[in-house]
Amino acid sequence: MAPASDVRKAVDEDIKAAVAQKIQEDPTLSPEMALKQVSEAMLKSNPFIPPQGCPVNDLPSELLAHIFYVGTKIQEDEMAFGEKEDDDYFHDNELDVAEDWTDDESEAMDVDKPDRSNGADEDSHSECSSCGSEDDDDEEYIPEIPFQVLASHVCKHWRDVAVNEPSLWTRIRFTKDYPFDAPTAYLERSKGLPIDIEIHAAADDEETDLYEDEDGNFIAVPAGTTPPQLSPPPTPPSSQGSDAVDHTKKFLSDEEITAAFNLITPHIARWKILEISTSKYASMFHALTHLEQCPPAPILECLQLYQYDDDSEGLEDAIFLPTEFRKPLLLFQGQVPNLRSAAFWGVHIDWDASLSFLSGLKDLELAYHASDVRPSYATLNAILQASPELDTLTLRGSGPVNDRDTWDSFEPLVLPAVTQLVLSQHDCEYISALYRRMRLPVVEALVLDFDGQDYSTFAEQLTKPAAGQSKSLLPRLKFLRIEGLPCARTHKVEILKQLTNLNSLFVECLDDEETVFFELLSEDAKNGTGDALLPMLEELTIRGVESRDVRSFVDARRKKGKPLLKLSMCTSDDITLKDKDWFHKNVDFDLYDPSESEIEDFEISDDELSEIESD
Known part of the structure; x- marks a missing residue:
């Protein structure tokens, strides 16, 4: 040089x-x-010199609209994986979604506080300039703004493109912090496109209600619950002024839920996804009564109803309370012809009457149902048989009514296409009886989450051939997640021995029972002779194990000629800088958030499917 x-x-x-x-x-x-x-x-093409005008405005409007669409989807995906909080949208420093450009508008707008003082020629495209504060070191919190809203407030040209692109406005959200004028504008701008609707009336995990004890002290309890012998604090009287502190929790009220349905029901022919989440069953029942009165939903593909409640113990024999909300309801007049995915989390419906639309499913989740509001064995079997292409089945603290002494008089639960299965929060006798009735010829991804009992009987079942099969399902598995499986050490050893085709293992070692699985693998990698346990293992996700022990295991597998390709550890684990550096140098290493999805997406080739069926 x-x-x-x-x-x-x-x-x-x-x-x-x-x-x-x-x-x-x-x-x-x-x-x-x-x-x-x-x-x-000489400087004309220098990338460090600002160009004349705004070259992006030379792009065709269709291409600019697609850029906005990509940005919107990236932001939505980030929020779906918990990277941003949805309720950061539209707090005090909000942009008015529906506000239009009435005069000769400004060329650009500050995100924190719009400024419309500068004029611009309405017949020409306003030039784009940077948004936001000039002080990059400013620590003041600025709430997240939806990408499409932000783009529509940059300049007149961008606003015209964004507002007239229907695909940017198809996600309709209702929350306690979300202004109702936004869904109104979204519904109008989305024109005739299918829409995704979310009604969020649940408390955030960290939120609490404040109650007043006899001494006038405020006590924090989980939001949505009322402790005995305590009363909610009084609402400040109007004489205290608008700045008085209101100690009561603000949920999306029943009146607001009604207002939301009044707004979206005329568009029911466009509903594609509907998600409703609540912290109090009274709110969920109020929403269900609206769904009962709704006309058919002709293109609805995904229905997700989530009632969050921490009390999930002993549901096999529990009675649903409060009784005034026990009545099962039929939704959409029983007509949802395109439904493909359904989740009922602590929410029950009229299962028998709903057979008219609980068919053709590809994903079904039943979770946290008291025994007296579960579908009967015969009804659940009818739902499953009416969905021959069902791929993912989740039974978490739910399943058929716990009259298992009568199950043998019915046909077994034949699941010819289920490749992903989640079994969680059942007592041992219940899940053993249910598993014995299940026929799972092609399962390749399994999640197990049990605690509080000895599940040796069920663990032994897993290692035995099912009816009509020459082997257990374990040799077919490619993915296994163990969150909890208390059982004898001998059963753990046999489970690991049979996982001969497992590619990905996820173990949460939060107590001694699950730690044994990792200890067995470590002992085998360091001292074992002959074939290693899990010979096809390529990916390990582990939680609750010291980084030095994980490093020792990874190194031992590598020396044994069975190296891991990918390692994930929990963000809450204590990982030394030295070990983290070693992981990055020797394996594809990352950290995962414990709230991430339980089952990864797997695809089976035709050849692999033929092999599975031949077994």
């Missing part, structure tokens, strides 16, 4: 030659003007 002085000398000579040629071409130019023209020409 030439010295810097030589490069500078060459540049100076080029500039002098160019200036001389300019003056020769136009003798009226002064040396200063000629030098200016040469400099502008």
Whole structure:
């Protein structure tokens, strides 16, 4: 490489030659003007020099709209995986979604506080300039703004493109912090496109209610619950003024839920996804009564109803309370012909009457149901048989009514296409009886989450061939997640021995029972002879194990000729900097959030499916 002085000398000579040629071409130019023209020409394509005008506005409107669409989807995906909080949207520093550009509008708007003082020629495209505070070090919190809303407040041209692109406005959200004018604008701008609707009337995990004890002290309890012998604090009287502190929790009220349905029900022909989440069953029942009165939903593909409640113990024999909300309801007049995914989390419906639309499903989740509001064995079997392409089945603290002494009089639960199965929060006798009735010829991803009992009987079932099979399902598994499986050590050993085709293992070692699985694998990797346990293992996700022990296991597998390709550890684990550096150098390493999805997406090739069916 030439010295810097030589490069500078060459540049100076080029500039002098160019200036001389300019003056020769136009003798009226002064040396200063000629030098200016040469400099502008040389810097014209310099990426560090701001361009003239706004080149992005030269793009076709269709391409600019697609850029907005991609940005919107990226932001929504980030929120779906917990990277941003949805309720950061539209707090005090909000942009008015529906507000239009009425006069000659400003060229750009500050995100924190719109400024419309500058005029612009309405017949020309306003130039784009940067948004936000000029002080990058400002620590003041600025709430997240939906990408499409932000884009629509940059300049008139961008607003025209964004507002007239229906695909940007198809996600309709109702929460306690979300202004209702936003869904109104979204519904109008989405035109005739299918829409995704979320009604969020649940408390955030960290939120609490404040109650007043006899001494006038405020006590925090989980939001949505009322402790005995305590009363909610009084609402401040109006005489205290608008700035008085209101200690009561603010939920999306029943009146607001009604207002939401009044707004979206006329568009029911466009509903594609509907998600409703509540912290109090009274709110969920109020929403269900609206769904009972709704007309058919012709294109609805995904229905998710979540009632969050921490009390999930002993549901096999529990009675649903409060009784005034026990009545099962039929939704959408029983007509949802395109439903493909359904989740009922602590929410029951009229299962028998709903057989008309609980069919053709590909994903079904039943969770946290008291025994007396569960579907009967016969009804659940009818739902499953009416969904021959069902791929994912989740039974978490739910399943058929716990009259298992009668199950043998019915046909078994044949699940010919289920590849992903979640079994969680059942007592041992119940899940053993249910598993014995299940026929699972192609399962390749399994999640197990049990605690509080000895599940040796069920663990032994897992290692035995099911009816009509020559092997257990374990050799077919490619993914296994164990959150809890208390059982004898001998059963743990046998389970690991049979996982001969497992590619990915997820173990949460939060107590001694699950730690044994990792200890067995470590002992085998370090001291075992012959074939290693889990010979096809490529990915390990682990939680609750010290980083030095994980490093020792990874190194032992590598030395044994069975190296891991990917390692994930929990963000809450204590990982030394030295071990983290070693992981990055020797394996594809990352950290996962414990709230991430339980089952990864797997695809089975036709050849693999043929092999599974032949077994």
